[in-house]
Each structure stands twice: as C-alpha cells, then as structure tokens.
Amino acid sequence: MTVLDHRKRLPSADRRQQILDVSARLFVERGYEAVTMGEIARALGVSRPTIYSYFTSTEAVLDVLLQERLHDLLGRLEPLLSGARMRPAPGAEPPSLIAAVFRFLLGECDTLALLHSGGGPTFQARRSAFLNDLGARLQLNPALQIRRNPALLLIVTTLLDSLAFRAATDPGVDTEQLVRSLDAFVRGGVGPWLDDPCLDGPPLEE
Amino acid sequence: MTVLDHRKRLPSADRRQQILDVSARLFVERGYEAVTMGEIARALGVSRPTIYSYFTSTEAVLDVLLQERLHDLLGRLEPLLSGARMRPAPGAEPPSLIAAVFRFLLGECDTLALLHSGGGPTFQARRSAFLNDLGARLQLNPALQIRRNPALLLIVTTLLDSLAFRAATDPGVDTEQLVRSLDAFVRGGVGPWLDDPCLDGPPLEE
Structure with a gap:
C-alpha cells in the first residue's frame, strides 16, 4: 500500500478535490486537450465511473x-x-x-x-x-x-x-x-x- | 466522389503537403495535444500506415x-x-x-x-x-x-x-x-x- 492510497474510500468532498488536483497536474504536464477521463481515473487508481460520478467531462473539470x-x-x-x-x-x-x-x-x-x-x-x-x-x-x-x-x-x-x-x-x-x-x-x-x-x-x- | 478525393494516389510531395495542411487545421481547431495520427488519417481518408510513412508522430508533424x-x-x-x-x-x-x-x-x-x-x-x-x-x-x-x-x-x-x-x-x-x-x-x-x-x-x- 502506498503512502497515499487513492483507492481508499474517501468522503465525497475529498474525492472531488483529489480529482481536481490530479487533473490540474495532468493538464499542465501533458496539455489540457491530451488528457482523457480514463487517464484521470488511472492516475488516481479509481474506475472511470467514479470520475464520471463527479464530473461529466474533462471540460467540466477544467471549468470548475x-x-x-x-x-x-x-x-x-x-x-x-x-x-x-x-x-x-x-x-x-x-x-x-x-x-x-x-x-x-x-x-x-x-x-x-x-x-x-x-x-x-x-x-x-x-x-x-x-x-x-x-x-x-x-x-x-x-x-x-x-x-x-x-x-x-x-x-x-x-x-x-x-x-x-x-x-x-x-x-x-x-x-x-x-x-x-x-x-x-x-x-x-x-x-x-x-x-x-x-x-x-x-x-x-x- | 468528392471534389477533393484524398484517397486518390498522390505524388509523395503532394501527399506530404496534404498531411501538413490537414494537421495544421486539426491542431488549431482541436488543440495540438488532442490530435492523434489516426485522426489525421481519418480526416484525409487514408490509412494510418500511410501517415506513418511520412511522419513518425504528431510531434514530428508539428516540428516540420x-x-x-x-x-x-x-x-x-x-x-x-x-x-x-x-x-x-x-x-x-x-x-x-x-x-x-x-x-x-x-x-x-x-x-x-x-x-x-x-x-x-x-x-x-x-x-x-x-x-x-x-x-x-x-x-x-x-x-x-x-x-x-x-x-x-x-x-x-x-x-x-x-x-x-x-x-x-x-x-x-x-x-x-x-x-x-x-x-x-x-x-x-x-x-x-x-x-x-x-x-x-x-x-x-x-
């Protein structure tokens, strides 16, 4: 188990913030348009549906x-x-x-x-x-x-x-x-x- | 047949120029990092191997x-x-x-x-x-x-x-x-x- 185990069950607000933080890092590292919802999920070690339960698209993540x-x-x-x-x-x-x-x-x-x-x-x-x-x-x-x-x-x-x-x-x-x-x-x-x-x-x- | 049928067999230099022009349009329309070699091929109606025979990656297309x-x-x-x-x-x-x-x-x-x-x-x-x-x-x-x-x-x-x-x-x-x-x-x-x-x-x- 890593120090920060992203798969751990988190309170909803924490998970949302985690998605935002990881997405911001990926957008900057790779260029916003290169990043998919699947990659955000992979970076967090959670399923795509988990990400989609918070945001409908990478554009929605960006807007927030x-x-x-x-x-x-x-x-x-x-x-x-x-x-x-x-x-x-x-x-x-x-x-x-x-x-x-x-x-x-x-x-x-x-x-x-x-x-x-x-x-x-x-x-x-x-x-x-x-x-x-x-x-x-x-x-x-x-x-x-x-x-x-x-x-x-x-x-x-x-x-x-x-x-x-x-x-x-x-x-x-x-x-x-x-x-x-x-x-x-x-x-x-x-x-x-x-x-x-x-x-x-x-x-x-x- | 459309006015410009991209699948037509073209001289190598013309095909290369066509790939460059279509890629430039896609990069601007969608953001450079969003564009894949497959999408360039689709936009031109040619196979991916055709694109790869001219350029090794979208980065190579961008550089040229x-x-x-x-x-x-x-x-x-x-x-x-x-x-x-x-x-x-x-x-x-x-x-x-x-x-x-x-x-x-x-x-x-x-x-x-x-x-x-x-x-x-x-x-x-x-x-x-x-x-x-x-x-x-x-x-x-x-x-x-x-x-x-x-x-x-x-x-x-x-x-x-x-x-x-x-x-x-x-x-x-x-x-x-x-x-x-x-x-x-x-x-x-x-x-x-x-x-x-x-x-x-x-x-x-x-």
Missing part, C-alpha cells in the same frame, strides 16, 4: 478548476488593487501598481500554468474571459488611468499574463530585472494617456 | 509545420526589419517599426493560431524558441534600441506575439485602434532606454 482558482486569485489580488498604499501621497509618484501586480502573478505559477495548459479555441476563449475580468478590475484603479481606452487595457492585461507565464516557465529569466524593466516600460507606455486621458490613440506617421 | 511556417514568416519579416525605410532621416522621428511588425503579424493569423494551438511544456518550449529567434532579429535593428536589455526584449516579443494572437482571434477588437495604441505604448515604453541605452532597469520605489 478555472472558476475556483481564478476566483481565488482575483480575490487575493483585490487588496493590492484597492489597498490604501496604492493611493499616492500628494505630490509623490504613485507606488508601482504594475510591479506589485506582476510580482503577485509571478507567485501564482500553478494557476498561470493551468491557464496556459490548453490550445484549442474553447480553452483560449476561457483565458480571454479571465483577462477581460482582470482588465475590468485594473481599470477601476485610479493609479492606472487606462479606463478610457479598451486597446490599452488589452495591451496591459495581455502583457501581464503572457509575460508572467513566460517568466514563470523559463528558469533563465532574471525576474528581478524583469519586474524593474516591466515597471519602467509600462510607466513609459501609459505616459501618453496620462498626459491626455482622452487620447484615443495618436495618429501614426506613414 | 513550425519549422517551415516560422522560417517562412521570419523570411517575409526580414525586409521590414532591414528595409531602408526603417532608417530615420536626420532629425526625423523614425518610422514605426513596431506598428509595421505588428501589422505584419496580424496578417499571419494561420501561423499565429498554429503557434498557440498547444498547451503542453514541449509545445510552450517551441513557442519560446521562436520568440527568442524573433527577439534576436529585432534587437539587430537600429530603430529599436533594445539590444542592451534582455528583459526589454522579452517584454516586447511577448507582447507582440500574444497581443497579435489575441487580436486575431477576438472579432470584437478594433485592430486599427490597437495598432495605434500599441505603437504609442511601445514608443513610450522603450523611452527610458532610448534616453539611457545603458539602463539596466531603474530602481523601484518601495
């Missing part, structure tokens, strides 16, 4: 995983976004919201990896929905005056998500330098909008 | 696809990166290399979709390798003085790739506004490095 983990992530991000220390003292430069949010995301490796574990259209749509949700929260923050421009919001959320994932999966990245560089980059990048909050994208020279 | 299409893409990007019109006239602001590269990527929907069709670690490693290759070419261009900072290069390449993919797959995006906004954003973002090419990331206030 993303819903729970992203909801949890956004909940923990909230204090950063709404915290008093984000309000600049009069005359002082605002503390860096972008650096704080990016550092936070770098600490969320597991959720980021799950959010990037698939490649099909329905999976991509789920990631887009999360980024839109993140953007909706970011644009409410007065330290980032990006509410006027949907394109700017798309740029900032895409950058935060994809860069944090790339940094979290590439051991060669100097994360400290990356945080500093990203902070300077985004400050400079949103500069034109801070000078003119009504900016709708400057004209391009041809 | 990425190698051919990304090499082709980088080849077509080269004139943009090295073209004479990228050299600014004395005293004039340089034409926007970022806007030009981003517009180019937006026109490469199929290759972008393929490059984002997987979610497993080996797939992600392939995308990272391409982005590093893109970065190596970008940093040679004098119009973008980002050669001094690997973090800045990581930021710009990640942003270009992920944003172009997100824009190409979301019909709600106003691409014209996005190009203008991205151009202003990146110009502002690289500003601190243009002022000080030796910048290694400014200190963050705590």
